Amino acid sequence: MEHHPTDINVYTHKVFAHCKQLLLWLPAKDVSDITEALHAFDQLLLNVASLQFHQPQWTAFLSEMQGYFFFFCGCLLFKRSLKGQSTWKEIEGAATLCYLASVSYRPIDKHSDLYLQGDLTNRLFVKYLHKMGCYRLSQVGHVLCDVVKKHSSNWIYDLTVRCCTPQCKEQLYDLVFTFRDMRRGRGKSFLLSENAFNNVTSTIPTKSDLAEYDQVSVLLNSTDLNSIIWLCLHYYNATKDEAQPNYNFSLFDNLPYSSSSLSSGLNLGVESLCQLDTEVFLIAVVYSAGRLLQQVRQEPSRPQLLPKVLCRQFCTPEQAEWWQLACKFREKLELDNFTKLRLILMRGLDTVRLTEGHGMSASLILHVARTLQNKVI
Structure with missing residues (x-):
């Protein structure tokens, strides 16, 4: 019928x-x-x-x-x-x-x-x-x-x-x-x-199959920082790698790669958000997640990372919120409670740009520098 x-x-x-x-x-x-x-x-x-x-x-x-x-x-x-x-x-x-x-x-x-x-x-x-x-x-x-x-x-x-x-x-x-x-x-x-x-x-x-799937997968969950960190942790081994690989996630391609405020020291506000800011942020949260993953004790026969839906949160609520706001800013979406959310975005930019009171450790700064250096070599 x-x-x-x-x-x-x-x-x-x-x-x-x-x-x-x-x-x-x-x-x-x-x-x-x-x-x-x-x-x-x-x-x-x-x-x-x-x-x-x-x-x-x-x-x-x-x-x-x-x-x-x-x-x-x-x-x-x-x-x-x-x-x-x-x-x-x-x-x-x-x-x-x-x-x-x-x-x-x-x-x-x-x-x-x-x-x-x-x-x-x-x-x-x-x-x-x-x-x-x-x-x-x-x-x-x-x-x-x-x-x-x-x-x-x-x-x-x-x-x-x-x-x-x-x-x-x-x-x-x-x-x-x-x-x-x-x-x-x-x-x-x-x-x-x-x-x-x-x-x-x-x-x-195969590895090439997975690389192709991953590139599309992040587009489905681009605002979900936890999902993106899960993917990155399959390419970055915190116990062995001094620097992270280039993930090639094309999530912020519509933003300029860098900003004049990075070199001039001027505070141009959230409008100066650029790809480099999001790269440094992602490197930092993946580094922290990798260090925490090393401390988890489990059965030796079980993989460290099960499917993302069964894994612990790899980032803090504040980090997840900053990433979501950056994605909304990327899409030029209207933000409710505009003033407060701009302040949250700006605090994150102050951190990744190492302005006064940024709070990043020396080891993390060194790791970010190595990762960025490897990217341009």
């Missing part, structure tokens, strides 16, 4: 709402609430998979949501381990398998006919879906690379071979959906459907 286009919009909004709910709940809710929400998502994906929608945008959207489902499954298992409800050894293989399944769902190609031949609304939809896919694969890819480092070269291959058996799939289902009524409903589940693991391979994203 053919469905009216408005039906597609209804189902699209419903599936997308479930996906966004899980993204919000993973860091904030307890494990039982997340399990219930993920099971509801599982049932919804099973139901919509049978709908006879033939529009290419629906197929692309559904594929992305299925990729997110496996991402969420892995995150839930990781969270159980963090909360002490499972050991890392018990969930590591299953969570890795979920992430490998997520990797098999590639992001939509924003240069495809679906984008080029669509109207404005459709093009915006495809661009956003592409960003979501790159964010997912950035998160999944970095964690997979960290997990693989701790195992033999055959470990992932053995996982993918085992996942083809019905017994392995049922074991995975029982690890994800732990409630008794959920286990009784094994017969009707997207996770146990025939096509769920069809394209799983032992291939993980």
